[in-house]
Amino acid sequence: MSSKIPEYFSLFxxxxxxxxxxxxxxxxxxxVLSQVHPDRYVSAGAGERRAALQMASHANEAYEVLRxxxxxxxxxxxxxxxxxxxxxxxxxxLSFLEQQMQWRETLEDARATHDAPALQRLADxxxxxxxxxxxxxxxxxxxxxxxxxxxxxxxSLMFVEKLQSELARxxxxxxxxxxxxxxxx
Numbered sequence: 001m002s003s004k005i006p007e008y009f010s011l012f013x014x015x016x017x018x019x020x021x022x023x024x025x026x027x028x029x030x031x032v033l034s035q036v037h038p039d040r041y042v043s044a045g046a047g048e049r050r051a052a053l054q055m056a057s058h059a060n061e062a063y064e065v066l067r068x069x070x071x072x073x074x075x076x077x078x079x080x081x082x083x084x085x086x087x088x089x090x091x092x093x094l095s096f097l098e099q100q101m102q103w104r105e106t107l108e109d110a111r112a113t114h115d116a117p118a119l120q121r122l123a124d125x126x127x128x129x130x131x132x133x134x135x136x137x138x139x140x141x142x143x144x145x146x147x148x149x150x151x152x153x154x155x156s157l158m159f160v161e162k163l164q165s166e167l168a169r170x171x172x173x174x175x176x177x178x179x180x181x182x183x184x185x
Contacts, residue, residue: 005075005078005079006058006061006062008061008062008065008066008075009066011032011058011059011062012025012028012029012032012062012063012066013028014028014066016076016079017076017141017142018072018073018076018137018138018141018142018150019138019142020066020072022067025063025066025067026067029059029062029063032059033056033059033060036052036055036056036059037052037056038052038053038056040052069134069137069157070154070157070158070161073137073141073150073153073154073157074151074154076141076147076150077141077147077150077151077154080145080147081147082147082148082150082151083151084151084154084155085155085158089151089155090148090151090152090155092152092155092156092159093152096156096159099129100159100163103122103125103126103163104163106118106122107119107122107163107166107167107170110122110170111170116171119167119170119171120171122167123164123167123168123171126160126163126164126167127164129160130157130160130161130164133153133156133157133160134157136150136153137150137153137154137157140153
């Protein structure tokens with residue numbers, strides 16, 4: 001592990017693996033924060049207050065990374081010396097890129113025609129893909145210790161989560177424009 005990568009799992013007494021118990025993580029986070037929260041050090045010296053603030057900041061950063069599936073997987077890959085994004089990252093499989101293009105076309109067509117059932121079908125299909133990717137990443141990182149394969153899966157998961165966000169916006173009920181009159185019955 002590179003010394004430039006902060007250690008997050010040990011802060012919460014968790015095994016460095018992808019599959020974690022979110023409730024256990026949250027309890028550990030709250031316990032750490034209760035010990036280092038800057039409010040506990042109001043009457044302490046400036047050095048202790050600064051240290052508490054740094055530790056609380058580190059705990060917040062660690063919690064944000066570990067509670068996110070994508071961030072946690074990318075963090076584990078990075079810890080294992082594999083680049084997930086940017087220079088040196090492996091290309092995504094052509095089949096996944098083709099699937100992405102097909103999903104994007106379906107999304108745009110459904111948006112253009114206001115086809116809510118088509119949007120929902122697409123959202124369901126993408127959710128199944130996300131679940132499959134999470135299972136793959138857990139296996140790649142926790143069972144096979146195959147960080148390069150996991151990095152490719154993480155990159156795919158990033159695309160899937162972005163598409164899910166777009167689908168959620170497309171499926172969200174629209175608010176009337178400001179100043180628009182509500183329909184009368």
